[in-house]
Amino acid sequence: MNPAPPSFQNIILRLHAFWASQGCVILQPYDVEMGAGTFHPATTLRALGPKPWRAAYVQPSRRPSDGRYGENPNRLQHYYQYQVIMKPAPDTAQALMLASYAAIGLDPALHDIRFVEDDWESPTLGAWGLGWEVWCDGMEVGQFTYFQQVGGIPVAVPSFEMTYGLERLAMYIQNVERVYDLDFNGAGVTYGDVFLRAEQEYSRHNFEVADTAMLARHFVDAERECAALLAEKLPMPAYDQCIKASHLFNLLDARGVISVTERAAYIGRVRTLAKGCCEGWLAGETLTPVLSA
């Protein structure tokens, strides 16, 4: 009856094909550690300004405190997000998103797909938007957001951002209960073959071993460098430092050395960096002649 479900990598390839057909630039992952695909400059920076923009990419995402030493069937400290951004958001954004699910084997006619309120906010990025968690049979399979503000700046043109948690989605499509059992390539390699050892090692690193004094130092370094680069009107390299600072903060948080009050202060410091980068980028944007849409 049903065709065999797609492998993990096939899901990615099909999403690439789908969103490429919608005029998206298919990018590769950004080469700096980050907590979510939204941090990729292709989303954060490009969401600002009036120029149209469509992009889709996979972003390895690191959430140090979500590590479970490879023992939890659902949680990972490193996972893949599939991220789509379209500016301006097309009026058919919801329909496109549903069609993309159909393309990877989730037929909306057989399942119970719901749009459940989820007001997205990233305090570190000074960003927020309104949208939904997308539920398939009670499971969150994606996050859909109409950006309203990024880097503390109200967006000129609201983008639509779609984030898929690829592992969770694949587990659903492949009917697998344990993330490590996912069929990665359709040829015998599982997700566990690729990532289990990494999960074990990184969990120990994140929770037990990471040198917190060094991390705190690096945070300060990144913060200083970001400011210095902004002074040189280099917002893109500066933004790399902002992403690094954010990840260092996440690592410190996972090590449990940040108190509640300090936490708010750290988030505020990263937000200041993000704001500076976004402002710098936007300033440069308006100087460049607008390319034809």
Next chain:
Amino acid sequence: MPELLLELFSEEIPARMQAKAAEELTRLMTAALGALAPTDLRSFYGPRRIALSATVNAAIPAASVVERGPRTSAPEQALTGFLRKHGATREMVTQEGDYWVLNKQSPAQDAASLIAGALPGLLRRFAWPKSMRWGGSGSLFTWVRPLRRMLCILDGAVVPFSLAEGEDDGHGLHAGNETDGHRFMAPGGFAVHSASEWQAGLLAKRVIVDAGERRRRVAEGIAALAAERQLHVADDPGLLDEVAGLVEWPVPLLGRIDAAYMDLPAEVMQVSMRVNQRYFALRNADGSAAPFFAFAANMEAPDGGAAIVAGNERVLRARFSDARHFWDADRRVKLASRVAALDAITFHAKLGTQGARVQRVMQLAEAIAPMVGADPALAGRAAWLSKADLTTGMVGEFPELQGAMGRYYALHDGEDPSVADAVRDHYAPKGPSDAVPTAHVTIAVALADKIDIIASFFAIGEKPTGGGDPFALRRAALGIVRIIREGALRLPLRKLISLCAASLPAPPPADEVLAFIVDRTRVQLRAEGARHDVLDAVFAVGGGDDLAALLALSAQIGDLLGTTDGASLMVAYKRAANILRIETAKDGPHNGPADPAVFVLPEEGALHAQLETVSADLPLRLRQAEFTAAMRDLASLRPQLDAFFDKVTVNDPDPALRRNRLNLLHQVRGTMDRVADFSRIEG
């Protein structure tokens, strides 16, 4: 009369906002269409639409209204303002007597043009809790989520309007007569010409527009599924409302819970099921948790929902497996050994760590324990452990389980059950409808926790202001009041407040804290309909910090004033006070002791003798809270007082007699004011 139908069709509206939005739409439309005398208003709401139907007059007739303006002698600005207010010009006003008068002519207007004129502004001003911009046109028209269609028909014909305004294209939205069916089962627009056609047409397209009907279908559907298995659904009206707002076409379904998870704490299962998944919990006939859950899908699937149920079961398994991870991992570490970690958690920048707070609460709980019949060692232990669950994985994941998890972990560690209960229940009462703790150890910790939080924040000057109470100090104060009242507890509050001083940056202002708690008491009692003047009279005497006693006294005085004795006593008191006020103004003060040697009439002596008896008696009565007896004492003054005012002239020509009698009245007032400040009693 013509029928109006308005439907605002958008992308999915948060469930919690739908009902209020429908109400707001009704309110705004009633106001905007007032001139059309709308009747039969019905509002509808659901995941993708809010709507309203009404019957309205076909038109408003032409009318002329005479508006009287300012006096002709008034400064020019008055007339200018009047003209501006009515959108009139100087030529339109005439002089009538001393006044300018405007004859306002309003032309006849048909309903459609009035509605078309009112709606764009009304929609632009519509207040959603949060609204958003969308689209590429730069339109500043915002809505809760993108608005996709506007249906507006009057008597079957489209009421034409658009949201465009100047440069703003209003997302290109124009009112039409098309609505939209179920997103998956019957998508696409179709035209309607009446409210009944709209409702029936949507029903055929798998959308129930009446939220009450959806709610009923969910409730009955899941109840029937439960009954098939001899189960019943745990009552949860709030969840029913929410679920009815998440589906356009409710399809009730039942899923199974893996037996492996049935030993998870009930609260943990509840959070995963209700909060995260919006599932209904099912119960066995004996009330115990059944291994099933119910939910409503928004979809009639060709397989009868098998895939949907299987999917939901998997999701719940994953959630429970996550919860089990925390449950198992947390229990490997004793709660007691987690307390030290609180020293690393900041409670408030100026108030130090959670660890320091726990130390204060512990001391206070130990001090309170003997006063409320609790073992100080157990109360101290419970207070010491009370916040330790903040460091557990489960509470980190589900903050709403704080307290509940602490109790489970304490029991697992073999702590005394009264300690475990206190760890869970010391947060109570969490709101006005939440039950007050009754176990002694819990009472000690709950009071300590709340007194400490108020005293601490007052000590650093963080007091609640008019609208702002970020640390919920009023709720804490009300909690203290309720615990004291319902437990009839006798506590020296001022002393307890002062005990908090240790480890605080500054000693708490005990009087202010006490006044704050007393004020909450007053607010609460007033809300219950108690006489606020009696409360004020009792609380005004001051010095008292034993709430229970003050409240009992207030009740007794209230009762006394309801009797004939009390009423007469009050009349006499007022009379005495009045005379004293007037005579004191002349040549006062008159506040010395009355001298029995100067009495000439028997009524003077009798009153004096009775006052002496009562004065000797009262202090002990009050100290020992024998308020019934104290009231009897006061009432015993009545015959002599009545006789005194009957027979004795206070302002006797003989200055010595007069002064002595005034002094006697002063003694009357002074004696009564020992109990309460009776001058504050009204009536």
